Amino acid sequence: MNIPSPVNRRAALGVAAGAAVTGAVAACSGPAQDSGAPASGNDPTPGTDPAPAPSPEESVATVEEVPVGGGVVLAGAAVVLTQPEAGEFRAFSTTCTHEGCPVDEVVGDEIVCPCHGSRFSIADGSRTAGPASDPLEEYPVTVTEEGGLVVG
Numbered sequence: 733m734n735i736p737s738p739v740n741r742r743a744a745l746g747v748a749a750g751a752a753v754t755g756a757v758a759a760c761s762g763p764a765q766d767s768g769a770p771a772s773g774n775d776p777t778p779g780t781d782p783a784p785a786p787s788p789e790e791s792v793a794t795v796e797e798v799p800v801g802g803g804v805v806l807a808g809a810a811v812v813l814t815q816p817e818a819g820e821f822r823a824f825s826t827t828c829t830h831e832g833c834p835v836d837e838v839v840g841d842e843i844v845c846p847c848h849g850s851r852f853s854i855a856d857g858s859r860t861a862g863p864a865s866d867p868l869e870e871y872p873v874t875v876t877e878e879g880g881l882v883v884g
């Protein structure tokens with residue numbers, strides 16, 4: 733696992749709070765929406781995921797912020813948090829394994845890359861569709877007594 737520098741909970745939640753207004757954080761526990769086409773055409777921006785992975789010392793979100801059967805993308809923390817089953821939390825890198833674009837939303841039970849349409853399972857990060865061949869990198873995640881999610 734590559735953890736270049738720490739990201740604190742405030743920074744991660746700042747992204748989430750801002751996203752509630754701007755729509756930058758994608759969270760969904762509803763049915764999948766599949767347009768059948770990449771969200772942004774054929775213009776990948778490999779390596780454009782500048783946010784570092786979260787620090788192993790601090791919570792990046794709370795359990796209440798991650799929907800059961802779905803997940804949230806914390807772009808500022810470069811992590812996707814999912815809860816495939818009630819009380820089962822997973823964390824994945826936002827870096828798509830195809831050409832490195834950041835995944836940007838969770839639709840139903842899939843994590844979606846906007847560049848070429850790769851999709852990954854919220855349960856284990858495995859590819860479910862699109863040109864990527866490898867799963868998303870998974871990080872260990874633990875739940876604190878206070879209900880925080882610590883990744884790393």
Ligand code: FES
Nearest residue numbers: 828830831845848
């Ligand atoms: S970078 Fe091509 S599908 Fe994600």
